[in-house]
Amino acid sequence: MFPAPIEKSSAATQTAYKVALPIALLIWLLPLIAIFLTSIRPASDINTGNVFGIPSEFNLIENYSTVFAQTDAWNYMLNTLIITLPTMVVAVALACLTGYALAIYRFKSALPIFFIFVAGNFVPFQILMLPVIDLSNRLEIYNTVPGLVMFHAAFQTGFCTLFMRNFMKALPFELIESARIEGVGEFRIFWHLVLPLVRPAIAALAVLIFTFIWNDFFWATVMIQDDASLPITVGVRSLNGEFVQQWQLVSAASLLAAVPPVIMFFLMQKHFIAGLTLGATKG
Amino acid sequence: MTVSEHANSRYDTSMPKVAMGCAAAVVALLVMFSIDVTWVTENFGYEKRTDARVPTFFIRMLFLIGMLAGAFVAFTNLSYYKRNRVALAPWLFLSVGLAFFLIYVIIPIFQSISYSFTKWNGLYDVTGTWTGEWVGFENYRILFGDPNFYTSLYNNVLWLLLFMLAIPIGLGIALFLNQTVTGIRIYKSMFFFPFVISQVVVGLIFSWAYNPEFGLLSEIWGWFFCEQKINIVGNITTSCSVDPPSILGEAKYATYGIIAAGLWPQIAYCMILYLTGLNNVSPDQVEAGRLDGAKGWKMLRHVILPQLRPATFIAVVVTVIGALRSFDMIATMTQGGPFGSTNVLAYYMFDQAVGEGVGRYGYGSSIATILFFIMLIYISYFLWRMYQDEKAER
Structure with missing residues (x-):
């Protein structure tokens, strides 16, 4: 283990480390802590420049309920949810199929097709923007939630395929081979044998896609103009314009937008990290 | 039935299933193309055309899925498929995801590059004709003189x-x-x-x-x-x-x-x-x-x-x-x-x-194209590294 385990060092070093940890964390999360404190302050504190001090009044409930009462925050959250969940389901489902095809079958074009998915996954969004707007217009789904979901699902299929294919590649191939010799159909093998084995990968992808789509801002800005279907990220930004200089409300709204992905992360931490660090340990 | 007959029957085309699958696919396809927003607006009593867009989309998706299912049943019951299962199955698994990805991600890259040679504001006229004009490298010429x-x-x-x-x-x-x-x-x-x-x-x-x-x-x-x-x-x-x-x-x-x-x-x-x-x-x-x-x-x-x-x-x-x-x-x-x-x-x-x-769709696309080619350097490097890994694993 590197660096050397702290237990082996002197008692003084160990204490120093244990003291340094919370201080380092405090500095690291300083912007977040400060914004949380701001979100529970009354407006008067902000004007007098009370940033770190104890709030003169604790307005936690007032500020957060003002955000819900005065704005469409609740609606925005719901919109994000109805954008995020279908995207998650479609992209992961499609990736199970494509990943299976690319990992289990040995055919010539498997690698080039895999590389198409990988490359497409990394392109800048701007090169897709105008043709995707045009396509959605022609399908008459521009400026609707399904229009945005269609794009997200298609794009995320690329990342999910990359992930699934590598995960399935690590499965014991003999298992599939012997099932084939038994005469089990290809789709049965997929459904009854492989799918149960890749459950951890499905979980990891589900949390990752949830977070990616929940936090998406660019595509929502581009694809949705209608105020009624805006997701929370865009909503929060427009609140920033509405609550000019009312930082306690802006920060409350921002933190609200951050809560669901944070909860998701804490619940599914293991899967989340496994998904993000894919490949970081390989080779 | 002997063993060999049994083995052969596994590879027979099952005509009724193929016919049913084909019929279902064709019907679904025809319905899908005949339903449009105007039709839904009129027949489902929507007041505004825009309100009918999402329902229309869902109806059409339903028939698209129906068409795919029909085609799938028909194809997997052909003796040709049964004999070449291992070679053909991956394409069935790939088809939907790959088509979806090509339509929304890969093809747009080339479309964007082609837009970058045009002057266009993103609109079509009433008859649905494209209103832009082809300007060659003009956008790039302006771009390279643009301080921004x-x-x-x-x-x-x-x-x-x-x-x-x-x-x-x-x-x-x-x-x-x-x-x-x-x-x-x-x-x-x-x-x-x-x-x-x-x-x-x-x-x-x-x-x-x-x-x-x-x-x-x-x-x-x-x-x-x-x-x-x-x-x-x-x-x-x-x-x-x-x-x-x-x-x-x-x-x-x-x-x-x-x-x-x-x-x-x-x-x-x-x-x-x-x-x-x-x-x-x-x-x-x-x-x-x-x-x-x-x-x-x-x-x-x-x-x-x-x-x-x-x-x-x-x-x-x-x-x-x-x-x-x-x-x-x-x-x-x-x-x-x-x-x-x-x-x-x-x-x-x-x-x-x-x-x-x-x-400025055309001008914007030329900026996107430049950004894309910068990114392409990294993408190529990444793919090359992946390719080396794949080769080593084989």
């Missing part, structure tokens, strides 16, 4: 270079946290926090932190450069020897301010990559290194870093992509201002193509 383009390009380079700091800092934090004291897991996840939060929220947090009047930075600034005096009347006044800078308001600081904000989540990401990497460092080699007298920096350089190479590779890839994709933060913090000084290619393209009062 060079500002954006310069900022992109800044982003790329400064974003790389996320890698050593992330490694540093990972090394700091790679211990087994009680509660360390919580610390690790708390340090990872900034990455989970939306970039828009990070942007807002930092816009507030940078605010020269009541932000976090001005407060800290005050500890060093300002003092509070109580005047005769009893009011508190603050006087500063140097006024706190307005980071996002001044052209010379703004981009650095946004990059610093962007680094925050990026460092967290690199940290988690390295933490996972450090977890998998072989203890034997570390032990062997210790026996050879390697310690601290030497150990890190010669024993640990080589083993962390896969993590470093991924960290570089995600950091480069993060730097070139920077959009959300600029959009929340400065919208390219002041005076276009914080534009990057990604934001400038957006601004030119769909920004307020502008609809």
Whole structure:
């Protein structure tokens, strides 16, 4: 283990480390802590420049309920949810199929097709923007939630395929081979044998896609103009314009937008990290 | 029935199933194409045409899925499929996902490149004819004389270079946290926090932190450069020897301010990559290194870093992509201002193509094309590395 385990060092070093940890964390999360404190302050504190001090009044409930009462925050959250969940389901489902095809079958074009998915996954969004707007217009789904979901699902299929294919590649191939010799159909093998084995990968992808789509801002800005279907990220930004200089409300709204992905992360931490660090340990 | 007959019957075309599948697919396809928004508006009693768009989409999707199911049944019951199952099945598995990805991601890349040779505002006339005109390399000629383009390009380079700091800092934090004291897991996840939060929220947090009047930075600034005096009347006044800078308001600081904000989540990401990497460092080699007298920096350089190479590779890839994709933060913090000084290619393209009062699809596409080719260098490198790995595994 590197660096050397702290237990082996002197008692003084160990204490120093244990003291340094919370201080380092405090500095690291300083912007977040400060914004949380701001979100529970009354407006008067902000004007007098009370940033770190104890709030003169604790307005936690007032500020957060003002955000819900005065704005469409609740609606925005719901919109994000109805954008995020279908995207998650479609992209992961499609990736199970494509990943299976690319990992289990040995055919010539498997690698080039895999590389198409990988490359497409990394392109800048701007090169897709105008043709995707045009396509959605022609399908008459521009400026609707399904229009945005269609794009997200298609794009995320690329990342999910990359992930699934590598995960399935690590499965014991003999298992599939012997099932084939038994005469089990290809789709049965997929459904009854492989799918149960890749459950951890499905979980990891589900949390990752949830977070990616929940936090998406660019595509929502581009694809949705209608105020009624805006997701929370865009909503929060427009609140920033509405609550000019009312930082306690802006920060409350921002933190609200951050809560669901944070909860998701804490619940599914293991899967989340496994998904993000894919490949970081390989080779 | 003998064994061989039984074996043969497994490969027979089952005519009724094929016929039914084909019929279902054709019917579904015809229905799908005959239903359009106008028809749904009239027959389902929608008042506005726009209200009928989503229901129409769902109805059409339903028939599209029906068509696919029919085609699937028909195809898998052919003796041709049954005999070549292992060769044909992967294409069935791939078909939907690949088609979807091609339509929404791969083909648009080429469309964008072709748009970049046109002058177009994104509109069609009433008959559905394209209203643009072909202008050859005109957009690129204008682009290469556009000072905003060079500002954006310069900022992109800044982003790329400064974003790389996320890698050593992330490694540093990972090394700091790679211990087994009680509660360390919580610390690790708390340090990872900034990455989970939306970039828009990070942007807002930092816009507030940078605010020269009541932000976090001005407060800290005050500890060093300002003092509070109580005047005769009893009011508190603050006087500063140097006024706190307005980071996002001044052209010379703004981009650095946004990059610093962007680094925050990026460092967290690199940290988690390295933490996972450090977890998998072989203890034997570390032990062997210790026996050879390697310690601290030497150990890190010669024993640990080589083993962390896969993590470093991924960290570089995600950091480069993060730097070139920077959009959300600029959009929340400065919208390219002041005076276009914080534009990057990604934001400038957006601004030119769909920004307020502008609809320069052709010009925007030429910016996107340049950005795409810059990214393509990294994509090619990544694919090449992956290809080497694949070859080695075979």
